[in-house]
Amino acid sequence: xxxxxxxxxxxxxxxxxxxxxxxxxxxxxxxxxxxxxxxxxxxxxxxxxxxxxxxxxxxxxxxxxxxxxxxxxxxxxxxxxxxxxxxxxxxxxxxxxxxxxxxxxxxxxxxxxxxxxxxxxxxxxxxxxxxxxxxxxxxxxxxxxxxxxxxxxxxxxxxxxxxxxxxxxxxxxxxxxxxxxxxxxxxxxxxxxxxxxxxxxxxxxxxxxxxxxxxxxxxxxxxxxxxxxxxxxxxxxxxxxxxxx
Amino acid sequence: xxxxxxxxxxxxxxxxxxxxxxxxxxxxxxxxxxxxxxxxxxxxxxxxxxxxxxxxxxxxxxxxxxxxxxxxxxxxxxxxxxxxxxxxxxxxxxxxxxxxxxxxxxxxxxxxxxxxxxxxxxxxxxxxxxxxxxxxxxxxxxxxxxxxxxxxxxxxxxxxxxxxxxxxxxxxxxxxxxxxxxxxxxxxxxxxxxxxxxxxxxxxxxxxxxxxxxxxxxxxxxxxxxxxxxxxxxxxxxxxxxxxxxxxxxxxxxxxxxxxxxxxxxxxxxxxxxxxxxxxxxxxxxxx
Numbered sequence: 001x002x003x004x005x006x007x008x009x010x011x012x013x014x015x016x017x018x019x020x021x022x023x024x025x026x027x028x029x030x031x032x033x034x035x036x037x038x039x040x041x042x043x044x045x046x047x048x049x050x051x052x053x054x055x056x057x058x059x060x061x062x063x064x065x066x067x068x069x070x071x072x073x074x075x076x077x078x079x080x081x082x083x084x085x086x087x088x089x090x091x092x093x094x095x096x097x098x099x100x101x102x103x104x105x106x107x108x109x110x111x112x113x114x115x116x117x118x119x120x121x122x123x124x125x126x127x128x129x130x131x132x133x134x135x136x137x138x139x140x141x142x143x144x145x146x147x148x149x150x151x152x153x154x155x156x157x158x159x160x161x162x163x164x165x166x167x168x169x170x171x172x173x174x175x176x177x178x179x180x181x182x183x184x185x186x187x188x189x190x191x192x193x194x195x196x197x198x199x200x201x202x203x204x205x206x207x208x209x210x211x212x213x214x215x216x217x218x219x220x221x222x223x224x225x226x227x228x229x230x231x232x233x234x235x236x237x238x239x240x241x242x243x244x245x
Numbered sequence: 246x247x248x249x250x251x252x253x254x255x256x257x258x259x260x261x262x263x264x265x266x267x268x269x270x271x272x273x274x275x276x277x278x279x280x281x282x283x284x285x286x287x288x289x290x291x292x293x294x295x296x297x298x299x300x301x302x303x304x305x306x307x308x309x310x311x312x313x314x315x316x317x318x319x320x321x322x323x324x325x326x327x328x329x330x331x332x333x334x335x336x337x338x339x340x341x342x343x344x345x346x347x348x349x350x351x352x353x354x355x356x357x358x359x360x361x362x363x364x365x366x367x368x369x370x371x372x373x374x375x376x377x378x379x380x381x382x383x384x385x386x387x388x389x390x391x392x393x394x395x396x397x398x399x400x401x402x403x404x405x406x407x408x409x410x411x412x413x414x415x416x417x418x419x420x421x422x423x424x425x426x427x428x429x430x431x432x433x434x435x436x437x438x439x440x441x442x443x444x445x446x447x448x449x450x451x452x453x454x455x456x457x458x459x460x461x462x463x464x465x466x467x468x469x470x471x472x473x474x475x476x477x478x479x480x481x482x483x484x485x486x487x488x489x490x491x492x493x494x495x496x497x498x499x500x501x502x503x504x505x506x507x508x509x510x511x512x513x514x515x516x517x518x519x520x521x522x523x524x525x526x527x528x529x530x531x532x533x
Contacts, residue, residue: 063431081435087428091450091527100446101436127527143436 013076014038015060015151015183020071022055022064022207029055030069031207039150042177042184044198046191048239051204053187057081057155060185076150076183080143082157086136088128088143095124098143114142117179118172134165138172145176152182156189170196191235195228196221203238211238289515293507315497320504323497332486337505340471340482343399347406348467354407355414355463356456362415363422364448376415384409385473392478402474409470413462421455422448454528457521464513468506 015037022030029052037043047053058064060073061081088097099111115124118138128136137157144152157173158166174197177184188194194201195215203211213234217227236242285291297317303309304316311319327333358376361368384405395401425448433443475484483502490498 061435063434083428083432085428087432089429089432089447089450091453092446100432101438101442129527147436 013074013150015076015185016072016074017056017060018072018074020056020059020069020073022052022059022067022069022071024067029207030059030071033071033207033209035202035209037151037183037185039183040181042186042197042199044186044188044194044201045204046188046194046201046235046239047204048189052207053204054155056204057153057185057187060151061153078147078149079151079153080147080149082137082140082144082152082154084156084159086128086133086140088136088139090128092128093124094120094126094128094131094139097128097139098146100143102146110146111142114146115139117145117176118142134161134169137161137169141169141173141176145180148180149182152177152184154184154186156187158193159189166193173197191232191239192223194235195231201231201235203235205238211235289511289518293511312496315500320497320500323495324501324504327486327498327501333501336481336483336486340475340484341509343402343474343482344406344467344471347403347470348410348463350403351407351410351463351467352414352460355411355459356418358411359415359418359422359452359456360444360448363419363452364444373419376412379408380412380416384412384470388474388477397478402471402479405474406467406470409466410463413466414456414459417459417462418452418456421452421458424455425451454521454525457517457524461514461517461521464517465510468510468513472506 015035017033017035020030020033020035021028029050033052033056035043035056045053045056055064055067059067059069059071060075061079063081088094089100092100095108095111095115098114099107102111104110112121112124115121118141120135120138120142123131123135128139131139137160140157158169161169170193184198186194186197195217198215200212200214202209211234213231215221215231217225217231222228300309300314301317304311304314304318309316324333358372362372362376363369387408388401388405391401391405395404429447429451430443433447438446471482472484475482476488479485479488483505487499487502490496490502
């Protein structure tokens, strides 16, 4: 069984994954995988369907109850997860969703502040059903931020959003990460999204790391930059997509 | 070729069909709505009122034999008479207390059993089977046994009602609880909810729609059980009043009893429905 060390780590501790193996029946989803994430570093995981990227994230989140495997994961105790669906409790109002599991005398104040940060001031008492998909996902972001996580795990958080909303969410996420400085592990299948957001991009293939490249681009990440295109093509090649020359 | 041509023609015909006789045609291409439309105000009482009108007309025109079906106003007069004598209030109070006590006991037992059975594997093993067995035995068939165990006093009646209430409450609450999306359970784990907070924030509100449906069955069921236990052996209550009236051939007293059951049954069901609407205001459904 997996061991989860790290319950007593300090707030700005790194993430260390060592020799992680995960198995579904006879199928090995992750094979002897090592990955480190520095404090405040933003790592994007790319991979085809079935490459094990979600399994990796769920392992770090401690959500893989019935999965067999070995390895060591050291991760900050205060991590939070953003799922592909906003996953708001439909029977709780927006603010109550943000504050789910948050305690303390100033919790209410912090929740309102987090909602204001994602641009949803004044919607504290709305029902989740009354919000658009993008707004719901922003509530989910606020729910993660209000916990001041040392590690933010995001499993294709913008995958269900339309292209325009997704771009707005990218801007918002970059702003929030700059302000709160969590380590981030973002699972995505969108190469542009990975390059736009991450400090480092890792491509998973058949349960192993195929590529691990830093994103050395100017902060604006202009798509017109030739370096952007080169990195994009390189990552796509590793994902099995051949680009015309 | 014909394969592809046929559905295309069909589609065109459908479009014309919709634009033609549809009442919406003046607005242009608006779609015919599939929901029943805006709710009619007072929808619960309209049906019964129409029935009452037909009945009153039949009696007024002399089409109905008063020995078979007395007129509505003679029943009202008899009711007023019984109120004057003070017997109706007394019997009604006794019946209401019985129904309410049985309902309350059955509710608590049903909810507790559903929670224990839904949240623990041991509880599921210990509780679900026996409740399913109980469900197969009509509560009213237990009356002879309950009389032997508890005598013919109040407790026998209350327990009979409670047993009838327990089953729908358990079944629907348990089902509601079991159908809570596992993604919410995962969420509760990631935000580190305690067991009690998990039950309070996820389990109870998630099972609420099921519980409220069960409550509607339970409330109606409690009236049903009440009628039966009061007619089997009782010395007070609306059922007793009606049994006595049968012995003396007072058909209008029987109708007074029936009217009371109808009014209180309808009132309690309306109360539960309005409670449901308030408690489930976060849902957008076909009925809203």
